[in-house]
Amino acid sequence: MRLLAPALLLLCCAAPAAAQELPGLDDMLPEPTRYLAGYINAGLGKATPFGSHWGDKGSGFASSAALTLSVSKRVDEILSYGGEVYYAGSHVNRQLEDLEVRVMGLSPFVRASFPSGNKTYYGVLGAGVYQWNSPAYTAEGTRYPSQSGSSAGLDLGTGVSIPFWWGTRAGVDLRWRHIFNMNGGGLDLGAVDTYSVMFALHYSVWLSRKAAVNP
Secondary structure, eight states: OTTHHHHHHHHHHHHHHHHHHSOOHHHHSOOOSEEEEEEEEEEEEEEEEESTTTTOTTTSBOOEEEEEEEEEEEOSSSEEEEEEEEEEEEEEBSSOTTOEEEEEEEEEEEEEEEEETTEEEEEEEEEEEEEEEEOOEEETTEEEOOEEEEEEEEEEEEEEEEEOSTTEEEEEEEEEEEEEEEEETTEEEEEEEEEEEEEEEEEEEEEEHHHHHOO
């Protein structure tokens, strides 16, 4: 018993020194062989005009099926940036069924993602160029030629995704798009606004560390 107290005291003094000599967990784990480089995203849904003559419920233009495809590079756990292609194939005029407008856009963007459990919430801000065209059409016996034009525009949106299938994520993407001046030929709609609701699919792109060092 007389030797027990000194032994315990010696053990307590030696324990911190021994703990400092033990390697940390990070030192014991192997170096990761892959890293998350970026994302490929696709969306399919409906784009609906609103506001001004473009979105007028009586004489404006109706909703159109729309799709998006984007590629982005990951900066860190939150930020990524890339480019997106947008296409709405047929906004039909509500009074003249032969008149329709097709819209295509190319927009660089930045995205901020916020994981929460198995969900990921994100916000998107983009700005680019939108090209629109209206094929030739007939109204009241008169044949009108095709028309086209281009204008700068921007988009702002948000979305949420959950794990889906084979490493992909699926969710809903909500977006507002603003084209500053849809004017060309005989069609002058001025500034137009469209909102879209889409089913979105997200695929993560992983690259090997060797490829990162020696591309």
